[in-house]
Amino acid sequence: MSCTRVLLPLSLIVGMVLIIEGTPMRFDGKMEVTTLEGEVQHISQGPAATIVPIKQLGTNGGGYFGANAVHPLENPTYFSNMVECGQS
DSSP, rough: IIIIIIIIIHHHHHHHHHHTTTOOOOOHHHHEEEEESSOEEOOOOSHHHHHHHHHHHHTTTTTSSTTTTSSTTOOOOOHHHHHHHOOO
């Protein structure tokens, strides 16, 4: 009962906040970018904004990108950092 009445609505709200703050919510493959040195780098992207709140609220382990909440795409701004720290 608490899963549907508390955790689900809270994770939807936090997910929307993270999308607004710039956390990726895409189903594209890896993004190919050129670095300052001229090398090609492949950056993973995916539905991180919906997975992060469930991870934080349910204490379900590591982050979408492998480094808990320290990856710059999973935690792009100071406000998103405060939101993620406030959940745990």
